Amino acid sequence: MKFLVTGGAGYIGSHMVKFLLSKNHEITVFDNLSSGKFINNKINFIKVDLVNLNKLDQLMSKKKFDAVFHFAALSIVNESEKKPRKYYLNNVQGTKNLINSMIKYNINNLIFSSSASVYGAPKTKKILERHKLKPISEYGRNKKEIEKILVRIGKKKNFKSISFRYFNAAGADETAKIGENHKPETHLIPKILNSIKRKKKKVYIYGNSYKTIDGTCIRDYVHVNDIVRAHYYGLKKFRQKKCILNYNIGSGKGYSVLEIIKGIEKVTKVKLKIVYKKKRKGDPPILIADCKKILKDLKWKPKYKNINKILSTAWRWHKKSFI
Numbered sequence: 001m002k003f004l005v006t007g008g009a010g011y012i013g014s015h016m017v018k019f020l021l022s023k024n025h026e027i028t029v030f031d032n033l034s035s036g037k038f039i040n041n042k043i044n045f046i047k048v049d050l051v052n053l054n055k056l057d058q059l060m061s062k063k064k065f066d067a068v069f070h071f072a073a074l075s076i077v078n079e080s081e082k083k084p085r086k087y088y089l090n091n092v093q094g095t096k097n098l099i100n101s102m103i104k105y106n107i108n109n110l111i112f113s114s115s116a117s118v119y120g121a122p123k124t125k126k127i128l129e130r131h132k133l134k135p136i137s138e139y140g141r142n143k144k145e146i147e148k149i150l151v152r153i154g155k156k157k158n159f160k161s162i163s164f165r166y167f168n169a170a171g172a173d174e175t176a177k178i179g180e181n182h183k184p185e186t187h188l189i190p191k192i193l194n195s196i197k198r199k200k201k202k203v204y205i206y207g208n209s210y211k212t213i214d215g216t217c218i219r220d221y222v223h224v225n226d227i228v229r230a231h232y233y234g235l236k237k238f239r240q241k242k243c244i245l246n247y248n249i250g251s252g253k254g255y256s257v258l259e260i261i262k263g264i265e266k267v268t269k270v271k272l273k274i275v276y277k278k279k280r281k282g283d284p285p286i287l288i289a290d291c292k293k294i295l296k297d298l299k300w301k302p303k304y305k306n307i308n309k310i311l312s313t314a315w316r317w318h319k320k321s322f323i
């Protein structure tokens with residue numbers, strides 16, 4: 001089949017590209033290379049920004065894609081608070097352009113990278129998809145807005161979509177050829193692994209007075225290749241007459257920041273020095289997925305169940321990479 005992967009040079013997008021190539025699909029990647037680097041010579045790579053509607057239209061008119069995987073986005077929660085206009089332009093306007101262009105050229109199947117941040121700071125222990133969407137960050141509001149647009153369009157037109165709400169993507173491909181790298185790096189696991197690589201032992205914990213087991217935030221970490229597999233399973237839903245779906249992708253287990261740091265110490269065999277800092281704006285205390293819906297509908301469950309295994313795949317890539 002012919003697939004378009006936007007953001008295919010980024011962290012999750014590059015893992016998606018690798019997976020789709022392993023299944024012998026024809027891949028085109030649109031990426032503005034704002035943070036990604038991965039360029040695979042087995043794909044048709046086009047440097048383009050989704051904000052550029054004319055160029056997008058011109059490119060979309062050339063190939064009839066069977067489906068579009070849309071990963072391209074800015075994704076640093078804290079930065080979204082400081083630069084809301086930049087985030088709106090990239091994440092909302094860019095996606096609107098993509099959808100409009102797809103409709104214009106009769107490309108009707110979209111898999112959208114949404115996020116657990118659409119839930120805000122949930123009250124329940126594990127979050128179901130029907131939980132109220134009350135984002136507390138600009139980034140979360142961007143994702144919610146697109147999900148709402150997809151529902152609206154799906155009801156009116158023959159436009160099918162699946163929004164996958166990722167919890168915390170983690171780890172790297174077993175080959176250690178692709179992995180997680182953001183600029184600037186703010187994500188807990190890659191940030192610490194980068195420091196260790198540079199022989200720095202100091203790590204910062206943002207807040208230790210949350211109402212959790214040890215006062216630090218709890219997150220649900222899910223391996224990037226498990227995320228990618230869920231996307232592939234999702235494709236079968238496009239055979240339905242109507243398809244406006246959303247699914248959580250998580251492991252269903254939560255780990256505190258301190259637990260992750262202990263895991264990293266174990267995997268890297270480096271003792272870290274913890275420094276507590278004040279809470280980061282927009283950080284909900286606990287985010288854990290309830291994954292019953294995706295298990296039932298798509299028969300998906302994570303293959304990576306052990307957090308230290310996830311951390312060791314990340315560490316293998318970090319050790320090898322040139323970042």
Ligand code: UFG
Pocket residue numbers: 075076077115116117139166167168169186187188189191203204205206207217218219257280283287
């Ligand atoms: N943290 C630290 N120290 C650090 C970095 C992070 O204590 O140096 C803490 C954060 O405060 C947070 C936790 O580690 O409590 C995880 O933070 P990340 O930045 O790794 O990830 P987030 O949970 O903020 O965000 C991630 C993705 C978002 C997505 C969100 C949804 O980056 O795109 O998960 O779960 F929206």
